[in-house]
Amino acid sequence: MNPEYSMNTNLLHSKRDIQGMTLQPETFPLFATAAFSQRNLSDVKRAYNEKQFTYVRTRNPNRKVLSEAISLLEAGEDTFVSSSGMGAIFSTIFALTDAGSHVLCNRDIYGETYEIMTEILPRFHVEVEMISFADCAEVASHMKPNTKIVYTEVASNPCIQLTDIPELAKLAHKNGAYLVVDNTFTSPINIQPLAFGADISINSLTKFLNGHSDALGGSATGTAELIAKVTAVGKLSGVPITPYDSWLIFRGLQTAALRIEKQTDNAVKLAAALKANPHVEAVCHPSLPDSPQNALSQKLFGNKGGTAMLSFIVPEDSAKIDAFMEKLTLARYAMTLGGLRTTLSHPCTSSHHALPDAERRALGITPGMFRVSVGLETAEDLISDFNNALTVFD
Numbered sequence: 001m002n003p004e005y006s007m008n009t010n011l012l013h014s015k016r017d018i019q020g021m022t023l024q025p026e027t028f029p030l031f032a033t034a035a036f037s038q039r040n041l042s043d044v045k046r047a048y049n050e051k052q053f054t055y056v057r058t059r060n061p062n063r064k065v066l067s068e069a070i071s072l073l074e075a076g077e078d079t080f081v082s083s084s085g086m087g088a089i090f091s092t093i094f095a096l097t098d099a100g101s102h103v104l105c106n107r108d109i110y111g112e113t114y115e116i117m118t119e120i121l122p123r124f125h126v127e128v129e130m131i132s133f134a135d136c137a138e139v140a141s142h143m144k145p146n147t148k149i150v151y152t153e154v155a156s157n158p159c160i161q162l163t164d165i166p167e168l169a170k171l172a173h174k175n176g177a178y179l180v181v182d183n184t185f186t187s188p189i190n191i192q193p194l195a196f197g198a199d200i201s202i203n204s205l206t207k208f209l210n211g212h213s214d215a216l217g218g219s220a221t222g223t224a225e226l227i228a229k230v231t232a233v234g235k236l237s238g239v240p241i242t243p244y245d246s247w248l249i250f251r252g253l254q255t256a257a258l259r260i261e262k263q264t265d266n267a268v269k270l271a272a273a274l275k276a277n278p279h280v281e282a283v284c285h286p287s288l289p290d291s292p293q294n295a296l297s298q299k300l301f302g303n304k305g306g307t308a309m310l311s312f313i314v315p316e317d318s319a320k321i322d323a324f325m326e327k328l329t330l331a332r333y334a335m336t337l338g339g340l341r342t343t344l345s346h347p348c349t350s351s352h353h354a355l356p357d358a359e360r361r362a363l364g365i366t367p368g369m370f371r372v373s374v375g376l377e378t379a380e381d382l383i384s385d386f387n388n389a390l391t392v393f394d
Contacts, residue, residue: 001072008257014069018061019052030247031061058235062246067219069253070209073188074201076221080231081246085184085204087239088218088230089113092200093149094237095229096178099125102144106133106152108161108363110182111351117151136167143175153182154191154300155307158347158371159364160284162293162300169197178226184208184338185309189260190301200226205241205249207338207373208308211259215248217241259340259376263308266382267374271310273383279393281368285310308374309337311347316368320392327389330377337373342382344372 001010016028036053038044047054053061063081070079082088093116097103105117107130117128129142133152150172152163165181172179181193184204193201203209205217218241220230234240241249271285286297287305297306314321325333325344334343335350345351348367352360360366374382 007073011069011072011257012254014065014072016065018064021061028062028065028247028250031243033060033243056243057238057240060243060246062243062250063241066217066241066246066250066253069250070188070203070205070219071221073192073209073253073256074183074194074203074221075188075192076194076201076227077224078227079219079221080227080234081205081241082218082220082234082239083241083245084216084239085182085202085206085218086112086116087234087237088202088204088220089182090116091230091234091237091239092180092202092220093121093151095233096180096226097121097124097126097148100127100146101148102127102129102146103149103151104128104139104142104147104177105130105149106156106163107131108133108156108159109151109153110157111347111354113151113182114352115354133163133168134161136164136171139168140171143171143177145175147172147175147177149178149180151180151182153185154193155185155286155309157185157309157351158311158345158369160185160286160307160309160311162286162296162306164296165191165193165196165198165300169199172199173197186301186307187256187260189257190264190304190306194222196300199223200230204338206336208260208263209256209338210249210252211256211338211340212248212252213334213336213339215245215252217245217249260308261304262376263374264305266377266379267308267310267372268305269379270372270374270382270386271312274310274312274386277387277390279314279390281313281315283310283312284364309371310374311369311371313366314368314370314390315393316366317393318367321368323392324389327392328385329389330382330385331372337371339373340376342373342375342377344370347371 067079178199181198200222268287275283331342
């Protein structure tokens with residue numbers, strides 16, 4: 001990395017040298033192979049000793065260049081790249097805990113992460129507490145001598161609630177724990193959690209960093225020592241990413257800065273417009289001037305706006321909600337986020353369907369809530385589309 005250049009420029013010119021390849025193609029090629037041949041046992045031993053390419057699940061060129069690019073973006077030493085965001089989350093948690101460990105997790109969290117915490121880890125005798133991370137003093141009061149992980153998202157799914165990463169890092173390290181942060185909703189384009197003290201930053205590469213809704217992947221970035229532990233678990237559990245998905249995501253990564261900056265700017269504008277619409281009961285986005293998290297947003301993101309994700313709440317009228325969705329012409333319902341086009345989802349029937357209604361409502365997730373992943377359309381067109389569709393609530 002050249003410190004004289006911006007992160008975006010460094011990414012576009014990131015290292016792409018692969019042992020044994022003398023060609024310099026403008027676009028990094030896809031290595032569609034399950035294994036790499038060796039001439040004799042001496043070559044086999046050398047390949048293993050020098051961690052060369054042998055079997056595709058262990059190492060492969062496409063995963064290598066993608067890993068190095070993510071490490072550059074997250075300002076970390078190394079990155080494990082998995083077949084999905086959940087693969088990265090699972091591998092990280094299991095690499096850093098043992099039977100008898102204690103995990104402190106933000107209760108305002110992605111639904112499937114919640115399931116890992118509440119259904120899977122207890123079966124392996126890992127104690128998990130799900131609490132609000134809104135107050136760091138409250139988090140401190142729940143720390144234990146055996147706390148191994150403090151886990152949170154930068155901006156929560158789906159309520160877009162921020163957590164104070166620097167303060168949580170100080171708290172975790174004071175107690176000998178690791179701070180693990182899911183950066184999916186914000187991405188390293190808007191924030192580098194490791195620079196604020198986090199130990200591992202996780203991304204669902206399926207989302208904004210790939211940006212084209214055509215590949216699955218996840219990543220965990222941190223020190224070389226920690227990522228070696230995560231990689232060992234990920235490799236043995238069979239979750240490393242395929243060469244093809246690595247190739248697609250690396251392609252998408254080249255335009256990540258351009259896309260995410262535009263999408264974030266669009267989200268800021270759309271959030272303000274929804275806030276002004278009389279049919280919208282609440283809007284969750286940290287850029288809003290009256291947001292209680294506006295100051296924290298400035299601390300974490302400066303003037304970047306923070307995230308291209310927002311959520312908003314309309315009246316709990318199922319017939320009108322269906323009519324609203326049908327009247328939208330640009331935004332479409334989709335079980336993903338971070339793509340080129342604006343999509344929305346309904347957390348009560350998708351990401352958080354497994355949570356009891358009372359628990360969802362305690363988190364602020366009502367049947368009238370929509371989560372929006374803002375795309376690259378012209379902001380004024382999106383605002384017009386949403387305002388027009390919201391007239392069904394007249």
